[in-house]
Amino acid sequence: MKSKTFILFAIFSLSLPLWLLFLFPLTSSAETCGSIVTIQIGTNGPGYQTTPSQEEEVPATLPDFIVKKVILTDTNGNEKYKFHLNEELKMKALLKNIGDDDIGGDDDIESRCYLSRGYKEDSHNQWRRVGKDNTKGRNLEPNETHWEEEGLKLWKQDIIKKGKTYNIVVCVDRTKDQHNGDGDYPEIHESNNCSTEAVFEVLEDNPNPPTTPEFAWSSAGPISGMECVQILETADPDTWTDNYFCSKEYEGIAWSSAGPISGMRCTQITKAAEPSSHTWNDNYLCVVPESNLNFYWNSAGPIPNKNCVQWLETADPHTWNDNYLCWDRR
Structure with missing residues (x-):
């Protein structure tokens, strides 16, 4: 009598690892004893799936705060990078949210201004904080920019000397001068919160009376x-x-x-x-x-x-x- 049977030949049992016999059952279709057995090991049948890697997962939308540029001006708003020791300069930072989300409209995001010697910023345990400001979240919606301004009286900084060069760096979402971690807010990138250096020179000679340029x-x-x-x-x-x-x-x-x-x-x-x-x-x-x-x-x-x-x-x-x-x- 012809019938469908499941046959497991001893020769296959010996030639295949034991764990394969449990994971992938051997199937055969035979009409009589001694028929040739066709073996199919499935890898894409029911229950087969690919676990997505971490890189394939779609990230949640987040803000991404940067300082697009920093300019220095005198107290009249004239952009300049040479000052006398008895002058006050203005540090103007253009903040931007280049992410695809924002923070609460009434939430504050803090920015800090840092002074360093020379053309490049000092290590973070040496730079000196010389200003800070808070910006409301409503002013930094996705793709929006916002200016913040702080003053710096040069004669009050004991590290500033005539004839020397210094620089200012501004960092957004910074609440600690050292070991700031990820700041107050999760962002798409946490390593791009600081500006490049705005370099200025302190002149040797005494200033002339201020005049309006042509x-x-x-x-x-x-x-x-x-x-x-x-x-x-x-x-x-x-x-x-x-x-x-x-x-x-x-x-x-x-x-x-x-x-x-x-x-x-x-x-x-x-x-x-x-x-x-x-x-x-x-x-x-x-x-x-x-x-x-x-x-x-x-x-x-x-x-x-x-x-x-x-x-x-x-x-x-x-x-x-x-x-x-x-x-x-x-």
């Missing part, structure tokens, strides 16, 4: 008491929304990011190191025709024998540390 540059908003025009390039993502070129008095200056302005005398402002997508090939600084000003642009340092002001955007990585607008009068 022209000045600011990468942190307009300068109080001066006539300012915004230098805006919307295609450039490197914080080109808060830069201003200012004059002591009204000079009839205008900015265009779409070619020269009809009826005005214009100077092209170019930056070859910028990607073409940032469209720095059609930007112009213009003056009214009757102006006695002549502007000259140089992206490789100041022009000899001319008055020049540096256009500096520290957050832009495309060599914006050597660009100067120079001028003379006819």
